[in-house]
Amino acid sequence: MSSLRRNGGHRAAALLCAILLALSACSRDAAFERQAPDVSVPETPPVTLPHEGSELAFAEAYPDPESVTADAAAALDDWCTALADRLHSVSKADCASGFELTGHESVHGRPITVRPVPASEQTPRGRVLLIGGTHGDELTSVSLVFQWLSWLEAAGSAYHWRIIPAMNPDGLFARPARRVNANGVDLNRNLPTPGWETASRDYWRDTGRSERRFPGDAAASEPETRWLVDEIEHYRPDVIVTLHAPYGVLDYDGEPAPPPRLGPLELNRLGVFPGSLGNYGARYLDIPVVTVELTHATRMPAADQARAMWRDLTRWLDSSIAPHVRQAQRRRDERASGG
Numbered sequence: 001m002s003s004l005r006r007n008g009g010h011r012a013a014a015l016l017c018a019i020l021l022a023l024s025a026c027s028r029d030a031a032f033e034r035q036a037p038d039v040s041v042p043e044t045p046p047v048t049l050p051h052e053g054s055e056l057a058f059a060e061a062y063p064d065p066e067s068v069t070a071d072a073a074a075a076l077d078d079w080c081t082a083l084a085d086r087l088h089s090v091s092k093a094d095c096a097s098g099f100e101l102t103g104h105e106s107v108h109g110r111p112i113t114v115r116p117v118p119a120s121e122q123t124p125r126g127r128v129l130l131i132g133g134t135h136g137d138e139l140t141s142v143s144l145v146f147q148w149l150s151w152l153e154a155a156g157s158a159y160h161w162r163i164i165p166a167m168n169p170d171g172l173f174a175r176p177a178r179r180v181n182a183n184g185v186d187l188n189r190n191l192p193t194p195g196w197e198t199a200s201r202d203y204w205r206d207t208g209r210s211e212r213r214f215p216g217d218a219a220a221s222e223p224e225t226r227w228l229v230d231e232i233e234h235y236r237p238d239v240i241v242t243l244h245a246p247y248g249v250l251d252y253d254g255e256p257a258p259p260p261r262l263g264p265l266e267l268n269r270l271g272v273f274p275g276s277l278g279n280y281g282a283r284y285l286d287i288p289v290v291t292v293e294l295t296h297a298t299r300m301p302a303a304d305q306a307r308a309m310w311r312d313l314t315r316w317l318d319s320s321i322a323p324h325v326r327q328a329q330r331r332r333d334e335r336a337s338g339g
């Protein structure tokens with residue numbers, strides 16, 4: 001594909017790509033591939049629940065970025081190079097600083113990376129976990145996270161953020177990109193929701209045993225899922241925002257009032273699925289989950305639309321999440337004082 005481009009065959013390449021895109025077999029950014037090591041499926045560790053009312057300070061829970069070792073720096077540099085190669089809208093400079101290794105890896109040993117952005121105010125209004133690329137073929141869900149990150153860095157925020165642009169790096173870097181992880185598991189059906197053993201089998205049967213929606217052999221069987229369970233347990237987010245495509249709607253699970261819309265995306269609940277993040281976060285752990293379903297998986301929203309989504313999201317944090325966090329804190333304080 002790159003040699004075609006270098007030889008000036010843009011139109012032929014674009015036409016071929018358009019045809020293949022229609023067959024869901026070509027991704028706009030298919031420009032990266034690397035040799036994957038043998039796949040081995042690790043043992044499933046026991047899943048633990050977050051500690052009620054855990055109040056770890058941001059800095060206590062996570063190491064200082066200054067302490068990044070040379071090995072980690074090299075791994076992050078490789079990751080940034082690969083990502084910039086894969087996605088036209090992400091430059092290496094976009095992830096040149098501030099990203100950290102989570103210590104978790106994909107099935108093929110690719111790092112799951114995180115960008116912590118501490119609140120710029122003395123008293124943070126809450127903690128946000130922002131996740132892109134759960135499904136590897138939804139490329140816009142990765143790119144938009146980087147766009148929002150750049151705005152977040154520029155403006156600062158009253159919230160702590162932890163940002164994971166690519167939860168499923170093996171799916172993202174596969175050629176063509178794949179929804180599922182390297183074990184063929186849909187990571188948004190693999191979380192350990194109550195009754196998963198039965199509900200996931202029923203759900204998968206109802207999909208006609210779709211290869212794109214296999215929930216896995218066991219709940220949290222996948223390393224990427226175990227990273228997410230661990231992340232939620234340690235970070236204790238007050239809200240989770242997860243990006244997907246291409247249904248073009250805003251989905252929401254949780255107790256506080258939902259955002260009525262994010263830019264062009266209107267609230268339209270898609271239902272609850274066994275092993276999904278909306279189910280796991282909101283119904284199991286009481287953490288509201290905003291699911292942003294972008295309109296296209298490989299074409300970025302217009303700049304004004306992306307901006308409007310970000311504006312509506314940050315306004316909703318103030319109108320709905322911040323009061324919810326304050327209320328929860330009051331309840332904890334009352335319990336602690338025996339009131």
Ligand SMILES: [Zn+2]
Nearest residue numbers: 135138244245
């Ligand atoms: Zn998705």
